[in-house]
Amino acid sequence: MPKAGKGVSRKQSENGEVEKRIVVLDQSKCKPTSEAFKYLKRHAGGCGKPCIQVNPGDSGRPPTIIIWENACGACITRAKKCPDDAVQIVKLPTNLTTDTTHRYGQNSFKLHGLPTPRPGSVLGLLGTNGIGKSTALKVLAGRLKPNLGRMDDPAGWEDIIAYYRGSDLQNFFTRLVMDDISALVKPQMDVAKVKVKQGATVADIIADKDQCGRGHEILGKLDLLHLMDRDVLALSGGEMQRLSIACTAMQDGDVFMFDEPSSFLDVKQRLAATEVVRGLLTPAYWGGSAEKADSKYVIVVEHDLAVLDYMSDQICCLYGQPGVYGVVTQRLGVGNGVNQFLAGYFPSENMRFRPFSLDFRLTVDVGDADGSRAGLNEDLSEIENLSGRHFDPSITNYPKLSRTLTDDTNATSFTLHVEAGVFHEREVICMLGENGMGKTTFMKLLAGRCFDDQDVATAEATPEPESSESAGAGVDEDAAAAEAARKLREEKLDRAAAAKQKVDAAKAKIAVGEAPSGEEFELGADKPKPKAERKYLRDLGISFKRQHNAPRFRKFKGNVQRLLEKTIQHGLADRLFRLRVLMPLGIDKMENLPVSSLSGGEMQRVAIAICLGTPAQIYLLDEPSAGLDCEQRIIVGKVIKRWCINHLNKTVFVIEHDFLMATALADRVIVFRGEAGIECTAGTPVPLLAGMNTFLRSLDVTFRRDPDSFRPRINKKGSTKDREQKLAGEYYVVDNTDDSANRPKAGKRQ
Secondary structure: OOOOOOOOOOEEEEOOOEOEEEEEHHHHHHOOHHHHHHHHHHHOOOOOOOOOEOOOOOOOOOOOOEEOOOOOOHHHHHHHOHHHHHHEEEEOOOOOOOOOOEEEEOOOOEEEEEOOOOOOEEEEEEOOEEEEEEEEHHHHHHOOOOOOOOOOOOOOOHHHHHOOOHHHHHHHHHHHOOOOOOOEEEEOOOOOHOOOOOOOOOHHHHHHHHHOHHHHHHHHHHHHHHHHHOOOHHHHHHHHHHHHHHHHHHOOOOOEEEOOOOOOOOOOOOOOOOHHHHHOOHHHHHOOOOHHHHHEEEEOOOOOOHHHHHHHOOEEEEEEEOOOEEEEEEOOEEEHHHHHHOEEEEEHHHHEEEOOOOOOOOOOHHHHHOOOOOOOOOOOOOOOOOOOOOOOEEEEEEEEEEEEOOOOOOOOOEEEOOEEEEEEEEEEEEEEEEOOOHHHHHHHHHHHOOOOHHHHHHHHHHHHHHOOOOOOOOOOOHHHHHHHHHHHHHHHHHHHHHHHHHHHHHHHHHHHOOOOOOOOOOOOOOOOOOOOOOOOHHHHHHEOOOOOHHHHHOOOEEHHHHHHHHHHHHHHOOOOHHHHHHHOOOHHHOOOOOOHOOOOOOHHHHHHHHHOOOOOOOEEEEOOOOOHHHHHHHHHHHHHHHHHHHHOEEEEEEEOOOOOHHHHOOOEEEEEEEEEOEEEOOOOOEHHHHHHHHOOOOOOOOOEOOOOOOOOOEEOEEEEEEEEHHHOOEEOOOOOOOOHHOOOOOOOOO
16 A cells, blocks of 8 residues: 655645545456456556555455555546546545445445434435445444444444444444344345245235234235235235335334335325334334334335425435445434435535535416416317317327226226327326326327227227226125126127227228218317328327336347447437436446446436437326436436427326426326226326326325425325315415425424
């Protein structure tokens, strides 16, 4: 290790503090056969000092490269020019007062500080991906022993406890070492890596995990009781996530940790999961023992800011450079902490970690609050009869239709009814509803994947569905329900047969030169045309980002650059596309990475870039926030708005469960209602306020807006604000006036 001497001394700031830097070497890009390894080996010892060293392998281990962080300027410059971006050199803040808690190795990630949980409260962790949240959970769970940055001589538990003397972590680690505290961790959900016994059912898992005798109660809250006999490996991602939350909550532990519990869940399920997590700190859950409830620790890592705000009492934010270093702040009130993170500045630490702030200002016109914008308040009864009307080319209509999907055995079926509607250029339409209500099916209909003659004709033959209150009410798994289901299937088959007859009759009329009847509906036309001339939405130009892209993309043999060249060559040649889409999404930093090695979040950003880079009139994005952290979600929302709406003047349809991203994106919304998995209806697009009020009324939840960051915040159920908004019928408000009286105080949850 070179000593600091003449020519290699580090710069000093005005107050005498020495600048710090960290050098991170990606070993996956610096293997002995790689260009990066050959480049660094060639420059090893080039300055006469061991700034860059080649560590020879032993015991079958390959040789590695080591770059010392106090290397001379010449070697640092050479390292910056390393091929494939294998070396990252980042300057650390000079006012970074917290010492290193853990470092994985030389030229590897390090974490400064630790979250400080408090018994009897929920501590939330907020930060970007790769910033050290999962590392902090491993340390607090006792699964990773912090080395305090001493890689050659790791610290012992006595040194660790002495290091945190005088803080809440001293007692925490003391109990952890004495096995006086047990930690339960719900890890990040990766359905592809779930390991359970072959053939194990949900009932088997619950019987093994239920230590508090509250298994059925928790499963009821999470809507899992009907899956007791289901094979665990046959569960969907959302069902697997809820089961994982239930298994963690029903065990008898002292520390409960939930890593991203809202992934794969819709809005209703996220609120139910929040109630289960917060219920762990109630005396009723522990047999009425307030002392036992007050002794429990709950720590949550969450990227949905609305859920994190509603779930947490206090938060610790993490900032730094993803994959390089992370810094944990002190405990903050949940309201002030989230706002400071969005602002990019922590006043208590005098730390500016982001050069720009993030806010959620809505562009809701006063005149458009009731849908009065030209072309958006058309009488839907007139849309069904298009003959002889003149249409604005910027407005596109779609018809009322129905679609029935059945499984391979025709034993079960799902019916989606779509109400007629219109959409306009330069607007984003967001689809809101629970999982299993047909949002993806509707998006496929728009994409033309299952939009055919039967859909159009069935629209005339299918009666209106029942309301959400009566649909499927009282259906039990008994003989009467089975008989009712059989009759329903027979009725649907009869309606389909009648619809086919109408289609055949229309085709026969066209064949002899006669005009077909009104069933032969077409989009944006003034009179019926033969099938060969009809224009569907797919003919307008559709770009569709599917919900799951990873299986398809991972088959691609090559790096991200080659994938983009193959799919969106036209977009890559556009300078503005690179400036407004690729750079904000961070695609330029992963162009040389193999597609098969991308993480879920990286794959999501690549899929969004490919979708936006495809020339089209209508852009369809199915859950674009999945796998992204809180900061990336806001950036993705801004990219979609700026590129598709402001630059291209196109229409965007989005399916989104993150309420903050949905409200920041949407101009209008489509609310889905009905019985999930059985029969549902997609309403006509309505203005943002009306749609959000309708959707939140069905969930019995009210939202207010933060006066500083303008982000939506969930009101505590039964609070004064909650009762006032429900009484006024305003479940979602856009009033940006100051409501400091309702803002949470530090350490208190609202």
